[in-house]
Amino acid sequence: xxxxxxxxxxxxxxxxxxxxxxxxxxxxxxxxxxxxxxxxxxxxxxxxxxxxxxxxxxxxxxxxxxxxxxxxxxxxxxxxxxxxxxxxxxxxxxxxxxxxxxxxxxxxxxxxxxxxxxxxxxxxxxxxxxxxxxxxxxxxxxxxxxxxxxxxxxxxxxxxxxxxxxxxxxxxxxxxxxxxxxxxxxxxxxxxxxxxxxxxxxxxxxxxxxxxxxxxxxxxxxxxxxxxxxxxxxxxxxxxxxxxxxxxxxxxxxxxxxxxxxxxxxxxxxxxxxxxxxxxxxxxxxxxxxxxxxxxxxxxxxxxxxxxxxxxxxxxxxxxxxxxxxxxxxxxxxxxxxxxxxxxxxxx
Amino acid sequence: xxxxxxxxxxxxxxxxxxxxxxxxxxxxxxxxxxxxxxxxxxxxxxxxxxxxxxxxxxxxxxxxxxxxxxxxxxxxxxxxxxxxxxxxxxxxxxxxxxxxxxxxxxxxxxxxxxxxxxxxxxxxxxxxxxxxxxxxxxxxxxxxxxxxxxxxxxxxxxxxxxxxxxxxxxxxxxxxxxxxxxxxxxxxxxxxxxxxxxxxxxxxxxxxxxxxxxxxxxxxxxxxxxxxxxxxxxxxxxxxxxxxxxxxxxxxxxxxxxxxxxxxxxxxxxxxxxxxxxxxxxxxxxxxxxxxxxxxxxxxxxxxxxxxxxxxxxxxxxxxxxxxxxxxxxxxxxxxxxxxxxxxxxxxxxxxxxxxxxxxxxxxxxxxxxxxxxxxxxxxxxxxxxxxxxxxxxxxxxxxxxxxxxxxxxxxxxxxxxxxxxxxxxxxxxxxxxxxxxxxxxxxxxxxxxxxxxxxxxxxxxxxxxxxxxxxxxxxxxxxxxxxxxxxxxxxxxxxxxxxxxxxxxxxxxxxxxxxxxxxxxxxxxxxxxxxxxxxxxxxxxxxxxxxxxxxxxxxxxxxxxxxxxxxxxxxxxxxxxxxxxxxxxxxxxxxxxxxxxxxxxxxxxxxxxxxxxxxxxx
Numbered sequence: 001x002x003x004x005x006x007x008x009x010x011x012x013x014x015x016x017x018x019x020x021x022x023x024x025x026x027x028x029x030x031x032x033x034x035x036x037x038x039x040x041x042x043x044x045x046x047x048x049x050x051x052x053x054x055x056x057x058x059x060x061x062x063x064x065x066x067x068x069x070x071x072x073x074x075x076x077x078x079x080x081x082x083x084x085x086x087x088x089x090x091x092x093x094x095x096x097x098x099x100x101x102x103x104x105x106x107x108x109x110x111x112x113x114x115x116x117x118x119x120x121x122x123x124x125x126x127x128x129x130x131x132x133x134x135x136x137x138x139x140x141x142x143x144x145x146x147x148x149x150x151x152x153x154x155x156x157x158x159x160x161x162x163x164x165x166x167x168x169x170x171x172x173x174x175x176x177x178x179x180x181x182x183x184x185x186x187x188x189x190x191x192x193x194x195x196x197x198x199x200x201x202x203x204x205x206x207x208x209x210x211x212x213x214x215x216x217x218x219x220x221x222x223x224x225x226x227x228x229x230x231x232x233x234x235x236x237x238x239x240x241x242x243x244x245x246x247x248x249x250x251x252x253x254x255x256x257x258x259x260x261x262x263x264x265x266x267x268x269x270x271x272x273x274x275x276x277x278x279x280x281x282x283x284x285x286x287x288x289x290x291x292x293x294x295x296x297x298x299x300x301x302x303x304x305x306x307x308x309x310x311x312x313x314x315x316x317x318x319x320x321x322x323x324x325x326x327x328x329x330x331x332x333x334x335x336x337x338x339x340x341x342x343x344x345x346x347x348x
Numbered sequence: 349x350x351x352x353x354x355x356x357x358x359x360x361x362x363x364x365x366x367x368x369x370x371x372x373x374x375x376x377x378x379x380x381x382x383x384x385x386x387x388x389x390x391x392x393x394x395x396x397x398x399x400x401x402x403x404x405x406x407x408x409x410x411x412x413x414x415x416x417x418x419x420x421x422x423x424x425x426x427x428x429x430x431x432x433x434x435x436x437x438x439x440x441x442x443x444x445x446x447x448x449x450x451x452x453x454x455x456x457x458x459x460x461x462x463x464x465x466x467x468x469x470x471x472x473x474x475x476x477x478x479x480x481x482x483x484x485x486x487x488x489x490x491x492x493x494x495x496x497x498x499x500x501x502x503x504x505x506x507x508x509x510x511x512x513x514x515x516x517x518x519x520x521x522x523x524x525x526x527x528x529x530x531x532x533x534x535x536x537x538x539x540x541x542x543x544x545x546x547x548x549x550x551x552x553x554x555x556x557x558x559x560x561x562x563x564x565x566x567x568x569x570x571x572x573x574x575x576x577x578x579x580x581x582x583x584x585x586x587x588x589x590x591x592x593x594x595x596x597x598x599x600x601x602x603x604x605x606x607x608x609x610x611x612x613x614x615x616x617x618x619x620x621x622x623x624x625x626x627x628x629x630x631x632x633x634x635x636x637x638x639x640x641x642x643x644x645x646x647x648x649x650x651x652x653x654x655x656x657x658x659x660x661x662x663x664x665x666x667x668x669x670x671x672x673x674x675x676x677x678x679x680x681x682x683x684x685x686x687x688x689x690x691x692x693x694x695x696x697x698x699x700x701x702x703x704x705x706x707x708x709x710x711x712x713x714x715x716x717x718x719x720x721x722x723x724x725x726x727x728x729x730x731x732x733x734x735x736x737x738x739x740x741x742x743x744x745x746x747x748x749x750x751x752x753x754x755x756x757x758x759x760x761x762x763x764x765x766x767x768x769x770x771x772x773x774x775x776x777x778x779x780x781x782x783x784x785x786x787x788x789x790x791x792x793x794x795x796x797x798x799x800x801x802x803x804x805x806x807x808x809x810x811x812x813x814x815x816x817x818x819x820x821x822x823x824x825x826x827x828x829x830x831x832x833x834x835x836x837x838x839x840x841x842x843x844x845x846x847x848x849x850x851x852x853x854x855x856x857x858x859x860x861x862x863x864x865x866x867x868x869x870x871x872x873x874x875x876x877x878x879x880x881x882x883x884x885x886x887x888x889x890x891x892x893x894x895x896x897x898x899x900x901x902x903x904x905x906x907x908x909x910x911x912x913x914x915x916x917x918x919x920x921x922x923x924x925x926x927x928x929x930x931x932x933x934x935x936x937x938x939x940x941x942x943x944x945x946x947x948x949x950x951x952x953x954x955x956x957x958x959x960x961x962x963x964x965x966x967x
Contacts (some may be wrong), residue, residue, distance in 0.1 A: 004791040004792075007791065008794075011422065012927070036851045036937065036938060044853075190849070191849055219847075223939075232916055
């Protein structure tokens, strides 16, 4: 916990985004996480992405479960709504909130324990339903809050800070997502913001469930020699597969070779600026094969790995009202006993 | 980019803008912290170790530190450094136990100093503790030089002056009052091991225009320096009702305000150039205006008007200047009535007493040829300092010259090469007390600069000695010390420890840090290149902020730190020093303590300091 709050220097002239806000308007109170925690870096990347995307803070809902990762929504966007739910239950809460007000941006933050252990079932069904939300996994391979036990994302052979080697196979949220029909799958590294921020901006623009797996080292319990999720190891094995340009910045670019453009709702496009040969981020089989290959080599492929904007989200599928429920007049939302009776009569 | 060589002490020295700008290199942030802790005696002695006269300078210094102060770049107004020095001086109590003392055993070397002003007193202050016998020759009857004769008592109370000059003299200097040196040759013949000339620039410029030599004018046209000195020694006690002061330097301000106190009811300062080009410090001009002095600009003196053997006024050409005030045209004339005129149009050096066949060379304007580092003249064993060396400057420069001259004199007397100077020594000591705890107050306090309280106007003119400026109240002190950004507590970076987690970059409140790919960004500065990244990193927005204040060349304003390549990626950490508020958050958020906050202690060589070769030889 820092000794002081980050000071505001009133005379400092800061750049303003399209809605007139400075990056300081997207910050929150001081983090109580360990100094150098990857999660704080991820938070800073989110602050940048939200600022660049010119999102109104009061139009954002921050949701989380339990864990170090789930504390992070406190530390950014002080003007947003927030919900700290029970362990692993962030996705159901987000689904319910999204059902009530489809116009807000739902930003769920979870960890590898919260999302891949106790919350795995909910994650899976969130992916299947294509709930319109950004789901971040701050993935460090350990349970940091309970002092460093292996989490479900720990790699086989990775050594804990106490010396044990992990023998259980890891759950890879990206490959899991591919098998569940996910529509947006990305991986970033908290130590590489230049790469992570555009991914987050693309996630904000996505039509449905955007799963972003952020390798976010635990400096306290998983940053030692022998860990596969330390800053040094991830850096040594990071493989930037794709380089994306988010929708609000593609207008300025000219068309060039080796690009794939994908249109997103609202008229923008997400552009893949560089791709390996034979890699198509819109082809599920191509992506699966590539990831399988590189997982064998111990590499950490990062980037927006798979994107499909053709799948309807949960509202489109359910044919629910376009007007958020909280904006519907009471008479429409609750038409009264006569309407109910008419409905019952019609069905039975 | 070339990594910054932080083993060169001047890098970190430049970060401490105030100390770097101060000719005497006073450790400003350190004494401000001591004031904040109520340790006024220690704050005073820390000041005294470099500037010798904290009580005097706390009232009269020209404050080169304040325009340099980083706070002035961060929120427009610099820290009131000079006022806080005075607070330390006024509240110090008895510091005799801490004061330097003359050596018990003399070293059999005799040094003569000409003039008992700040430069000579500094030489005595530095040499007496080393065992030198110092004899000071003073023309007048009291010590202080221009500090006594040119600075009116309402700005510098006589008691303060007496106290600080006698603190040096009572260490054991022999002062011969009423003993003007009339011949350098005779002084040299007395067999002194070294002679220091600190006789100031005692000749006020006259204005040789028509009417000046008419009988009626002589008694009512005064040359500023002589006139102020006559007031200081009680020879002049009154002046006419209507007074014109010619000139707009700080001496002119002292003259017009003195005139107001001696009976001048209509006092006007007349200047040739427009207001924007005045030489007076803004605060001295403001005080003069507060006291009802009228300022007339764009008028050049043409003649003194004497009627019936009496001065009745002066005639001026009314000028029109171009925009940068380099060329003027006369557009009219004006007669201003006056009973007395005071000329404050500069001062000059005068050395009629130095024979020109002694090997002491003189250059233009009768200025001696003096080495700006060693203060040595062209004759070995003769040194100059203060206004005598390079013409009129201010007190703190005289002190700085005195320190350098004392070092030279010591080396000369010990048979060492005068132009070999001992190195500036610097050390960094971590200020980390615990997790999230520092030895200094690291939070940024947005409070504005405190206004110096003044004695109310009605009471100012009761007596010439009523000091106009008052001390800060305790509440003001408490606020003002928190405005200091502790620039001496440096951000010290150890590249080998960095894991590039970005925590420092994310937390920095002024976005002065960035990690850049040196190879990709090319040679011309990652800092500028990063501006393209918008809000990320050390940014272009800071550039716009630079417009706030005049930045001092070579100060922290333009400094950039570049680390050696970082272990993981080979990228480099870059820090713009310009607006860093030294909050220490980078060090608090660093998981590996690659950043630390470390206090810079700088020791500038003084008399008695050894060069490293000599230190080794003695060991």
